[in-house]
Structure formats: structure tokens, C-alpha cells
Amino acid sequence: MSTFSIRDLEHLSGIKAHTIRIWEQRYELIKPKRTDTNIRFYDDQDLKLILNVALLKENGVKISKIAEMTHGDMQREVLKLTELNLRYPEQIHALTISMVDIDEERFEKIISTNILKLGFEKTMMNIIYPFLNKIGILWQTGAINPAQEHFISNLVRQKLIVAIDGQYTVPADKSKKYLLYLPEGELHELSLLFADYLIKSRNNKSIYLGQSLPIMDLEAVCDIHKPDYLLSVLTTVPGPSDVQGYVDHLSEKFSDCQILLTGYQVIGQDVQAPENVTFFSRFDQMIDFVESHTLTLSNL
Template identity: 70%
Template sequence: MSTYSIKDLEQLSGIKAHTLRIWEQRYNLLSPKRTETNIRFYDDDDLKLILNVALLNDNGFKISKIASMDMGDIREEVMKLTERSLTHDDQIHALTICMIEMDEERFEKVLSTNIIKLGFEQTMLNIIYPFMSKIGVLWQTGAINPAQEHFISNLVRQKLIVAIDGQVSNGTGKKFLLFLPEGELHEISLLFASYLIKSKGHKVIYLGQSTPNEDLLSVYKVHSPEYLLTVITTSPSSEYAQDYINALADRFSQSQILVTGYQVIGQDLVFPANVKQMNYIRDIKELLEEIEQVPQEK
């Protein structure tokens, strides 16, 4: 069983800690436990409840009404909402609940419904990718545990691999070499980038997780790609990210290197001339659109 502080509940639900305390006192909505040293904490059941409460409250349910409902009624109303609501925030909230409860069937239903309504690419851009970015930060801060993060990541990964297999390159586009640094295992952004690149007719050489430098260099020599793309989420750490980027720029000086990730975005880094920071996955989409326009301008 995981334990959470009130700040963790705030991060996961979006409800201010001050508001949670008021609801706790006024409506007995939560029942915090205490450690042997008298520090308040909350458990998985408290988190599930507050996530459901937040979703209902965001959709017009008064807190006094929610407090009078039992868990069965709350869950039923949440399911009704997520099935008919098209707002991205509501869908992200629903997926967060699925993650906490490790409810694979429900996660699959939410994801499939959105793909049918919005299409795969828009579902990824507007719901899954922001959701994965959110839980990535929560994992970094310890608000969720590795098991929850792995559970969701593997489900999303399966969807992406199926979608990527459905894309066929015509052989006339650019070559992109996609990889993660040694020790880096967070693959979702890289897989989605692969999907986007292949969907535009370009060729992807996909090396995936934790690519040794020697393997990267040997594949590069064989394929001579115009672009290299990597995502730095945890490895190398922020203190070594600049050195790693500089080494990539020197080693692959004939190619454009695209970098993104938690250890890159918002950091005080200097990017060599052949390195471009991607602040968001949409930056990759915009780059692909620019590449498409180049032949038309000549």
C-alpha cells in the first residue's frame, strides 16, 4: 500500500491542499492516518476517492452532494462522465484513476473510446502524451510508485507498437535514428515520435532503450541518417546532460540532433549548432511539416 501526503493529493487531483483540509473538516470526506510520530498521511483508498471527487466537482457536482454519496454511486457517476465527456482534462483525470486502481479493462475502454472519437494521433497528442508527462513528473517526485508507472507505460507502449506497425514508409523520406541514452528506459515519447515520423513517410531506424554508445556509432556509420532523436528523462542526470549533448554534437557532426525530455526542457543548457531542443512532442510534428515543405520551395 502506498502512502501520500496532502501535497501529493494536491498534485494528483489538482485540488488545493487548503480546500482538501476544508472538505475534510466540514464534510468528513477524508480520514487521514497518522504515523507513530503523529505525521498525517493518506492511503490508496483516500487517493482514489479524491480523484473521483475532483472529477465530479469539476463537472458541476456540489461537494455537499458528493459527500452524501457512497463509493458505488461516486464510481458510477464518474464512469458516466468519462464515457460522454470529450474534454481532454476529464479524460486525463479518468486515466489517472485507472492508473491508481491498476484497472486495465477500464483504461483500455477509455483509451479505445478516445481513439474512435478523436483518432490515434489526436488522442496521443492531446490526452496520452500530456497524461504520460504528468505521471512522469509525479513518478520523479515520488507521488506515484514505480509499479503504477510501469503498469500504464506498458499498456500505452502496446498501443503504440501496434500503431507503428501499421505505418509503411515509401522509402523516399529522410532517415531518422531514434535511441535512448544508456540507462534510459522511458520509451513512450520515443515510440510516439517513431509513429509520427513513419506516418509522414520517413524511415526510422529504431534502437530504443538504453543504447550503448558503441552500438549507436556503428548503426550511424551504416545508415548515415540526416536526423538523430533522443529523449533524456532520467539518464544522464541533469549534471551530466550538457556533457552528453556536447559529445553527441561532436560525434555526429554531419547530422541534425533532436533532444527532449525531463533533463533537457527548462534546464540551463547550451545547444551546439547541430543540436535542436524539442520542448514538446508537437515540436517534432512541426519539424516534420517543415521538412515536407522544403522540396516545394526549391
């Protein structure tokens, strides 16, 4: 069982901590537990309750009416909303519940429905990645346990691999060549996999080297394949004190390549991009870059 602070509930539900406390007092909607030292905390069931309340309120149900609902009534109303309403907030809410419950069947139904309606790319950009970003801070603080993190990450990874396999075509001889990798010690692979999908779906060549690649091995592969672009995602490594040196080293070692970087360690940090390095803060920027550098039939 995970434990959450009232601030965790606020981050996940969008309901202010002050409002949650008022609901506790006025409607006895939720009852926090207390540690031996009298510190308030909430459990998985409390989180699901607040998420359900938030969704119902967003869809016009008054808090006084919600407070009168039984647990079963509330669940039925929420299921109706998430199955009939494909707005992004409802779907992100439903994914959060499936994560808390470690409910693979529910997760699969949500994702499959959205892919059918929106397509894979829009589902990733508008639902899955906002969901991952929403709970990312809780992963880092330990509010969400490793089993929940691994459950979601592995299911998303499976979806990405299937989608990548479905994009296999033989690119034209003059197509741009991308080499994708993660630095040594970096294991957060989902963004790199999605980048691989975006590149291949636009009929470019992609060499995927995956997690934790030492730079000398990167050099060896570059010597063989001569890529046009190196692409990496710096999520946790190198750390803040080392990232500028790492970026500068890449720029010097691979001066014949355009280096494309994204991730928490370079975006919004005080990191300077050398001339042959480009930072992407969002996936739509990466898409624009790939599409603007993709050869069309008229260019071949």
C-alpha cells in the same frame, strides 16, 4: 497499497490542500490515516475519492451534495461523466483511476474510445502525455508504486507499437532518414516510440535502436546508414553535470547530422545547443520540424 501526502492529492486532483482540509472538517468527506509518529497520510481509496470529488465539482455538482452521496452513487455519476464526456480532463481523471486500481479493462476502454473519436495522435498528445506528466512527479517521489508505473507504461507501450506497425509504408528514395536511440543507461522509451510513430506516419524513414545504446554502437550504425537526423530523448541520463558535455560530444562526433533532442535533462535546463543541435520542448514542435522537412510529391 500506495500512500500519499496531502500535497500528492493536490497535484493529482487540482484541489488545494487547504480546501481538502476544510472538507475533512466540515463534511468529514475524507479521513486521513496517521503513522506511529502522527504524520498524516492517505491511501489509494482516499486518492480515488478526491479524484471523483474533483471531477464532480468540475461538472457543477455542489460539494454539499457530493458529501451526501454514497460510494456507489458517486462511482455511478463519475462513470457517466467519463463515458459521455470526452473532454480531456475527464479522460485524464479516468486514466488515473484505472492506474490506481490496476484496471486494464477500464484503461483499454478509455483509450479505445478516445482513439475512435479523436484518432491516435490526438489521444496521445492531449490525453496520454498530459496524464503521464501529471503523475510523473509522484513516480519520482515514490508516492506511486512500481507496479502501478509499470502497468501504465507497458499498456501505453503496447498501444504505441501497434500504432507504429500500422504506419508501415515504403518511403520514397529521397525521404529523410531518422535514427532514433536512447543514451546508455536511459530506459524511458515511450517518448522515443511516439517520435518513431510521428516520423513514420509522415512517410519518412526511421531506424529505431531503442534503449541504452552505447555511443560507439551509435557511431557504427551511423557509418552504415548515414542518417540525416539523430533523435534522442534524455529523461534521466546523462545527469545535470554531464549533459552539456554529452550534447557537445554528439555535436562533434556526428557533425554531418542534424541532432534532435528532447527530455527533462535538456528542456528548461542551462544547456547550450551547438549549431547542429535542435531542442524540442513539446511534441508539436517536433511535428512541425518533421513536416517542414518531409518531401512532398512535388519535391520528388
